[in-house]
Amino acid sequence: MMEMIKVNNLRKEFITYEKQPGLKGMIKSFFNAKKIIKTAVNDVSFHINEGEIVGYIGPNGAGKSTTIKMLTGILTPTSGEIFVNGLIPYKSRTINAKNIGVVFGQRSQLWWDLPLNESFTVLKEIYQVNDADFKERMDFFNQIFGLQEFIKQPVRQLSLGQRMKADIAASLLHNPKIIFFDEPTIGLDVIAKEKIRQTIKEINKKFKTTIILTTHDLSDIEELCNRIILIDKGKLIYDGDVDNIKERYGSKKQVKFTLKTEEDFFKVDVINEFSHVDPKINIKFEDNTLSVIFNKQLLGIKDITAYILNKLDVVDINIEEVSLESIIKEIYKDGLI
Ligand SMILES: Nc1ncnc2c1ncn2[C@@H]1O[C@H](COP(=O)(O)OP(=O)(O)OP(=O)(O)O)[C@@H](O)[C@H]1O
Ligand SMILES: [Mg+2]
Incomplete structure (x- = not known):
């Protein structure tokens, strides 16, 4: 091949000079402007x-x-x-x-x-x-x-x-x-x-x-x-x-519950219920649908569904693997570990 x-x-550093405001600053910057090195690409x-x-x-x-x-x-x-x-x-x-x-x-x-x-x-x-x-x-x-x-x-x-x-x-x-x-x-x-x-x-x-x-x-x-x-x-x-x-970082799963009434959403507190097991558990609520995003190594779908079904009137349930987009989002936010 x-x-x-x-x-x-491969490395690229950009050198810029910090300018100071005003005429005085301009004169000062002219004589001893502060040099700033920005490493845009760092040994890739x-x-x-x-x-x-x-x-x-x-x-x-x-x-x-x-x-x-x-x-x-x-x-x-x-x-x-x-x-x-x-x-x-x-x-x-x-x-x-x-x-x-x-x-x-x-x-x-x-x-x-x-x-x-x-x-x-x-x-x-x-x-x-x-x-x-x-x-x-x-x-x-x-x-x-x-x-x-x-x-x-x-x-x-x-x-x-x-x-x-x-x-x-x-x-x-x-x-x-x-x-x-x-x-x-x-x-x-x-x-x-x-x-x-x-x-x-x-x-x-x-x-x-x-x-x-x-x-x-x-x-x-x-x-x-x-x-x-x-x-x-x-x-x-x-x-x-x-x-x-x-596979490596997509340890997350998503369960979506379509609720019968919108107000039902306020009857549960998923984060409070499970954050001691999965501190990064997250929810979304959109179009009558409550989505719970959780770490499948820490929590089972069973636990979450049992909790929700017990409290709310649920019309539909969907289980999804999390998209590349949300995995990448997590990595941007929290780093790789
Ligand atoms: N000519 C330059 N002088 C000084 N700093 C620069 C210059 N060009 C880029 N940078 C800095 O280098 C870093 C990398 O910029 P770059 O444009 O490569 O990012 P990017 O990954 O393409 O981002 P984006 O997704 O926003 O397009 C940034 O902090 C940017 O401010
Ligand atoms: Mg760019």
């Missing part, structure tokens, strides 16, 4: 094989975009090693650019004032895509994204969803070996999201494209990725498959 990305002890290591789809996730400010920027050659690491398809990205930006596609959901890579079709013509020249390939790929994008509907408009006039589709199409035009998607489904409606996920899957299958995806939408991850890399405060805290994280 070919290794497409190798990252060893991972290897990614050809054809993998990896979710690179973590809370806001974790260092995801900074990592992607180093992998694409936009930023130079403070220390550590990176190889992308055998190249060191910040040293070989131009050649690296031919191997990779990049989408930053927050910011377009396209020319703001050019009509979209002209952006594609420019990209065709930059990447030296031949006429036949260009036609075939544009047809494909038209089919999935309906680009022709807005292809004559300048990029700045496009709606968010149209702009994202255009950006994704642009990143795929030269059929790159590796694609970095930094929040590719941000702000999109469910149908657009689904189209983009389908496209990512299709490209991956057809061309064995390696895909690194950052997103806050964990259903993207559940649908697309077999592996996740989780970082927090610049440090790698998990690297492995999605099922495994569920």
